[in-house]
Amino acid sequence: MSKHIIIIGGGFTGTALAVHLARLGSAGLQVTVIEPRPQLAQGVAYSTSDPAHRINVPASRMQLAGDEDGAFDRWYRDSPGFKADRNALWSDGNVYPQRGQFGRWVNEQFLQEKKRSAVKLQHLCDRAVSLRDGVVTTASGEKYQADEVVLAISHPPPALPGSLKTLQGHERLIADPWQPDALSSVKTHDRVAIVGTGLTMSDVVASLHGQGHLGSITAFSRRGQLPRTNLSGQYENRTLDYRQPQVASARAWLRRIRQEVARAAAEDLPWQLVLDDIRRQGQAIWQTLSLNEQRRFLRHLRPWWDVHRYRIAPQVSAELNQLQGSGQLSVTAARLQAAKDDNGSIRLTLQPRGAAIEDLVVDRVIVTTGPAHGALLNSEALLRQLADDGVIQADPLALGIHVNARSQTLTAQGKTNLHLYVAGPAARARFGELMGLPQVAEHAESVARQLLGISSPSHRERCPFSLTD
Ligand SMILES: Cc1cc2nc3c(=O)[nH]c(=O)nc-3n(C[C@H](O)[C@H](O)[C@H](O)COP(=O)(O)OP(=O)(O)OC[C@H]3O[C@@H](n4cnc5c(N)ncnc54)[C@H](O)[C@@H]3O)c2cc1C
Structure with missing residues (x-):
């Protein structure tokens, strides 16, 4: 079989897909990953070199394939990175490495497969700028003919919340904390306001603490909910009794989860x-919900789901507790009403929940509302061109790209593009829970199988329950 598969985007998803193709494919198959970063498997999550940014689950749960059983954990414990990081080991014996370590390990798996596999693997250090008739054009002007193309681009930069638009370009506004050195301009005693109270806020607070920041930090979001802490210790997995009848609505699932808790x-x-059990079954549950119920979930339950499902490393949680205890960090439920310059500082007008409007004057405002997934198709040239040409469309939930159950993209008219796939979180409107590593790795493997025409373990084998209306 002679076939050329081009993967556009070599973050975790694109690299995992290439590794799976190398493991499952055979001679004659050529796989090219187009990724502008010099190393693969970094992307937004694993490109950080800040020692304060940790993986939010134990290393033993980070994997490329379901059968690896702690391969990254073993690699990490043997690495110089572990010896140099005296805080990585938590008291329960689990390790929570700096995030870049995971990217390094995945990149190493790619390089090993490149040497070992009969499949020809290649990393092209370039950016794809257009795709027409199976030909990918890159920023450097090269053209590559593909039989199959996979889009593995997930996280666009954050968008500026509407109430901060008045500050666009203000030198004291940090609109994208993921930019390298974004926080280096924050001075030791600066008063800081953080918009958002989720995982990115936790990263930012940990970074500020790490760089010796001593000024006040006020983090706020509508509900003021912080990500919860991971479980410490070893527990057997718990599995819900799925024989119990279940109505496929968001409200019924909320009731059911409360009962189970x-x-x-x-x-x-x-x-x-x-919650971990629900997450493992999340894709099957999601696909039983109607579009309306999915919308209802996103509107009413997602903020609660997110803080319970996306947890933080215990080291980061301990830091947040310590800073809250000392009064340096306060976390509040408040809505931002207005923002303006105040003699070089920034004045924010906040409407706290159940309290009177108040003003907060700070030296820095940092936006941590996360990637603007709803704007993915507008975030870069290639996706914009494909959307403008009507080749792809946003999904109806504004989470990424519209795909069918085989992860193939759909045109603006709803027709299937047989040779243009999406791998990873950009496909999650279709599949539901597709953000954490285990699910993204599983999806990459399933797309690899689709591309090679190899059947996947049946849905029933992976998810042994049936839901009834
Ligand atoms: C900050 C953060 C921390 C996280 N931490 C954890 C964690 O601790 N544990 C966990 O289980 N999950 C975590 N996740 C979730 C999960 O790991 C990510 O969702 C996953 O890494 C998705 O990566 P990706 O490759 O799909 O996307 P991205 O990270 O968006 O990577 C896409 C890649 O595509 C490239 N690209 C973009 N456009 C083009 C183009 N036109 N041509 C070529 N290349 C292009 C980019 O350079 C980038 O490298 C985290 C997510 C984030 C954002």
């Missing part, structure tokens, strides 16, 4: 076990 608590078991 109460049941677990009665057995002295933590809620995290129930």
Whole structure:
């Protein structure tokens, strides 16, 4: 079989897909990953070199394939990175490495497959700028003919919230904290306001603490909810009793999860076990919900789901607790009403929940509202061209790109593009839970199988339950 598959984007998803293709494919197959960064498997999440940015689950749960069983954990414990990081080992024996370590390991797996596999693997250090008739054109002007193309681009830069538009370009506004050295301009005693209270806020607070910042930090979001802490210790997985009839609505699932959490608590078991089980079955559950119920989930339940599902490393959680305890960090539920320059500082007008409007004057405002997934198709030239040509469209939930159940993209008219796929989180409107590593790795493997025409383990094998209306 002679075939050329081009993967556009070599973050975790694109690299994982290339590794799976190398493991499952055979001679004659050529796989090219187009990625402008000099190293693969970095992307937004794993390109950070800040020692304060840790993986938010134990290393033993970070993997490329379901059967690896702690391969990264073993590699990491043997690496100089572990020896140099005296905080990586937590008291329960789990390790939470700096995030870049994981990218390094995945890149190493790619290089090993490149040497070992009969499949020809290549990393092209370039940016794809257009795709027409199976020909990918790159920023350097090269053209590459592909039989199949996979889009593996997930996280656009954050968008500026509407109420901060008045500050666009202000030198004290840090609109994208993921830019290298974004926080280096923050002075030791600067008063800081952080818009958002999720994972990116946790990263930012940990970085500020790491660089010796001593000024006040006020983090706010509408609900003021912080990501919860990971479970410490070893527990058996818990599995819901899926034989129990279940109505496929967001409200019914909320009721059901509450019941299960109460049941677990009665057995002295933590809620995290129930949420982890739901997450493992998340894709199957999501696909039983109608589009309306999916919308309802996103509108009403997503903020709660996110803070319970996306947790933080215990080291980061301890830091946040310490800073809150000392009064340096305050986290509040408030809506931002207005923002303006105030003699070189910034004045924010906040409407706290259940309290009177108040003003907050700070030296820096940092936006941590996360990637603007709803604007993905407008975030860069290639996706814009494909959308403008009607080749792809945004999904109806504004989470990424519209795909069918085989991860093939759909044209503006809803027709299937048989040779243009999406891998990773940009496909999550179709599949539901597709952001954490295990699910992204599993999706990359499933797309690899589709591309090679190899059947996947059946849905029933992976998800042994049926839901009834
Ligand atoms: C800050 C952060 C921290 C996270 N931490 C964890 C964690 O601790 N544990 C966990 O399980 N999950 C975590 N996640 C979730 C998960 O790991 C990510 O969602 C996953 O890494 C997705 O990566 P990706 O490759 O799909 O996308 P991206 O990271 O967006 O990578 C896309 C790549 O495509 C490239 N690219 C873009 N446009 C083009 C183009 N036109 N041509 C060529 N290349 C292009 C970019 O350079 C980039 O490298 C985290 C996510 C984020 C954002």
